[in-house]
Amino acid sequence: MPERIMYVQLKTGYDADRGPAWIARLRFSKSWRTACFRDHVLRRVAGTAHANRDSNFYDVESGDEYWVSGPKRDRTDGRYGSQQPMVDDDAREDYAAFLRGAALPGREQG
Incomplete structure (x- = not known):
């Protein structure tokens, strides 16, 4: 499974950007429609099912909604x-290098 360091924010139960957020290493399926985040399996929101919400993934088990995107320098x-998001230990070194100008692992070509 491809891995990426991503920004992840829990949207369910919180107004706008007030939910907890993380910089974390996610594993994605070949289709990029499913992501593994810690012990959660997240599925990409399809179509307009969540058009009025600020989420693009949901937890298949709990239904909790998340915003997942690439981190910004x-x-x-x-x-x-x-x-500011919490940075997971396994992403800390690569994220710090990214903030200093390096490419994120798996994104060396853009």
């Missing part, structure tokens, strides 16, 4: 707020 990852 300027650390403005939240869509509407400036809350």
Whole structure:
């Protein structure tokens, strides 16, 4: 499974960008429609089912909604707020290098 370091924010139960957020290593299926985040299996929202919500993935077991995107070097990852994400230990070194200008693992070609 391809791995990527991503910004992940829990949307269920929180207004706008007030949910907890992480910089974490996710594993994606070949189709990129399913992601494994810690002990959660997230599935990409299809079509317009969640068009009025700020989520693009949901937990297949709990139904909780998440926003998943690539991290930004300027650390403005939240869509509407400036809350800083927690950085998972297994992503810390690569994320710090990214903030200094290096490419993220798996994204060396863009």
